[in-house]
Amino acid sequence: MTIETKHSTSFDPEIQRKNFPILQQEIHGKPLIYLDNGATTQKPSAVLEAMDHYYRKDNSNVHRGIHTLSNRATESFEQVRDTVANFLNAPSREEIVFTKGTTEAINLVARTWAEQNLNEGDVILLTEMEHHSNLVPWQLLAQRKGLEIRYVPVTDDEGILTTEQVDKMLTPEVKLFAFTHISNTLGVVNPAREFCALARKKGVVTLVDGAQSAGHMPIDLQDMQPDFFVFSGHKTAGPTGVGVLYGRFELLEQMPPFHGGGEMIDRVSFDRVTFKKPPHKFEAGTPNIAEVVGLGASLKYLSNIGMDRIFAHDHELAAYADEHLRSLPGIRVLGPRQNRAGLVSFHFDKVHAHDLVTFADMDGIALRGGHHCTQPLMEKLGLHSTARASFYLYNTKQEVDRLLENLNKTLSFFTS
Amino acid sequence: MQNLLELYQAVILDHNRNPRNFRTLPAANAQGRGENPACGDQYEVFLRIEKEALAEVTFQGSGCAISRASASVLTTELTGQTRAEAKESIKAFQTVIETGEIAESLPVSMAAFSGIHKFPARRKCAMLAWEAAMQALEEANR
Ligand SMILES: Cc1ncc(COP(=O)(O)O)c(C=O)c1O
Numbered sequence: 363m364t365i366e367t368k369h370s371t372s373f374d375p376e377i378q379r380k381n382f383p384i385l386q387q388e389i390h391g392k393p394l395i396y397l398d399n400g401a402t403t404q405k406p407s408a409v410l411e412a413m414d415h416y417y418r419k420d421n422s423n424v425h426r427g428i429h430t431l432s433n434r435a436t437e438s439f440e441q442v443r444d445t446v447a448n449f450l451n452a453p454s455r456e457e458i459v460f461t462k463g464t465t466e467a468i469n470l471v472a473r474t475w476a477e478q479n480l481n482e483g484d485v486i487l488l489t490e491m492e493h494h495s496n497l498v499p500w501q502l503l504a505q506r507k508g509l510e511i512r513y514v515p516v517t518d519d520e521g522i523l524t525t526e527q528v529d530k531m532l533t534p535e536v537k538l539f540a541f542t543h544i545s546n547t548l549g550v551v552n553p554a555r556e557f558c559a560l561a562r563k564k565g566v567v568t569l570v571d572g573a574q575s576a577g578h579m580p581i582d583l584q585d586m587q588p589d590f591f592v593f594s595g596h597k598t599a600g601p602t603g604v605g606v607l608y609g610r611f612e613l614l615e616q617m618p619p620f621h622g623g624g625e626m627i628d629r630v631s632f633d634r635v636t637f638k639k640p641p642h643k644f645e646a647g648t649p650n651i652a653e654v655v656g657l658g659a660s661l662k663y664l665s666n667i668g669m670d671r672i673f674a675h676d677h678e679l680a681a682y683a684d685e686h687l688r689s690l691p692g693i694r695v696l697g698p699r700q701n702r703a704g705l706v707s708f709h710f711d712k713v714h715a716h717d718l719v720t721f722a723d724m725d726g727i728a729l730r731g732g733h734h735c736t737q738p739l740m741e742k743l744g745l746h747s748t749a750r751a752s753f754y755l756y757n758t759k760q761e762v763d764r765l766l767e768n769l770n771k772t773l774s775f776f777t778s
Numbered sequence: 779m780q781n782l783l784e785l786y787q788a789v790i791l792d793h794n795r796n797p798r799n800f801r802t803l804p805a806a807n808a809q810g811r812g813e814n815p816a817c818g819d820q821y822e823v824f825l826r827i828e829k830e831a832l833a834e835v836t837f838q839g840s841g842c843a844i845s846r847a848s849a850s851v852l853t854t855e856l857t858g859q860t861r862a863e864a865k866e867s868i869k870a871f872q873t874v875i876e877t878g879e880i881a882e883s884l885p886v887s888m889a890a891f892s893g894i895h896k897f898p899a900r901r902k903c904a905m906l907a908w909e910a911a912m913q914a915l916e917e918a919n920r
Contacts, residue, residue, distance in 0.1 A: 713843075714842035714843055714846075715817070716817060716842035716844070716903060717786075717842045717843045717844070720782075720785070720897060720899075720900060721782065724781065731817065732816060732817040732818060733818040737818065740818065746817075746818040746819065746841070775786070776794075776843070
């Protein structure tokens, strides 16, 4: 199966909403408007039911039993590897490693591939818009091994990074280029395919942080051709505690294991151990089976709607919000004027993000306020915090209107 | 809305708009820092202690209306107090934030923050400068 990329009609978010039980509630007496999807998305009944079914009917340990339940559990678990490979259009299922999430996947690469291949004086190239989870693992490694980290600079509030900028910084000392596909603070979509192609030409290994992209736009890894791609299930309408590391097989094969334990070994004696082939080499111990099953259900749910439609929908809401926000007095809107992903961060000179978020909450609107785990970027932009509205397939234009009304009310409260 | 009005009392709005003693203090002989890593709010509180008393109290930094107003109120309340009195005031403020209960002797400007206990996510904001002041007082003891 390849990803459908040509859906002609849009979908109706009002119909989608009905599949998300959590949305059917009031907060402070107002219908819940959930606009914190950048932090985590809500889960459709299909995901909740798949996990429930797993525990009610199939629960057993994987890869080690002969009995029926164990076979069922193993089958359900391994089928999701195919679902993920299809969802990402990855070259093969053996390149899909289950992790706890994006953060663990990045740490895995830092502690295995990078630990083995990077040496004193080598450079890791990141960008200034990285989430702490694509910063701190590299900083820890750099301290330990005497590596240098350089950052592709963010030069204005739009935050667009160009191929020229990246090309110039891909100097011979650079061994790894790790960057986010979509910035969770700016809403910029980086040209991952072009960045990976530039790096590949110079023999630089790439890691793409897909935490904000995998659940929101079509991903085609055979087209993008990164060496590593990572994402979290809880941001793709799936459960927490599960994520994915895609790694090019050749690299996975050469990498040392991450954790040691059961499931990942071929043979163990008292003085010798040989490891399984990837991906199982990187999946030590009993995995998060129910969460993997839930992830599989979420990716199928999203594919049925169509990732291109979801991107178009999220983008439309963010662009609509962007346009109307800019007319509010004293506002600074971050992110690109065009091709914005489904989120928008903003800052008012007169009202702090925290106060804004508290006022929104009283109207049932869930927003995010703070530095969004991108503190270095915020410092660069001269900000301590912004408020952020991030959209998903169940959000509507009416909800954006409610947000705008609420912001107007808050502004007049603090400025009149 | 009622809860919000309670949260953002006139006193708080006033101190947010016109924070008192909002400056660094080169003559300070004790200072403390309060930072909320979850949101990036940060304040520094400066004390000039003369004999046993807090002759001057100022603050610097940035954050939300609640944290800014509470820092401003802190400077007006603690100025002129002895070190021991200042520590008592900080504890009294903490009680207001955590329980919403207002002791009879409590100054109005401190009592204005009693609505915050209903907003658990905002308690940290209100305490930021007060924790910094406590830190400064303890440092000055050494
Ligand atoms: C761009 C980006 N990278 C990484 C992460 C970390 O994901 P997780 O906390 O699921 O590991 C996030 C989540 O906030 C993110 O937005």
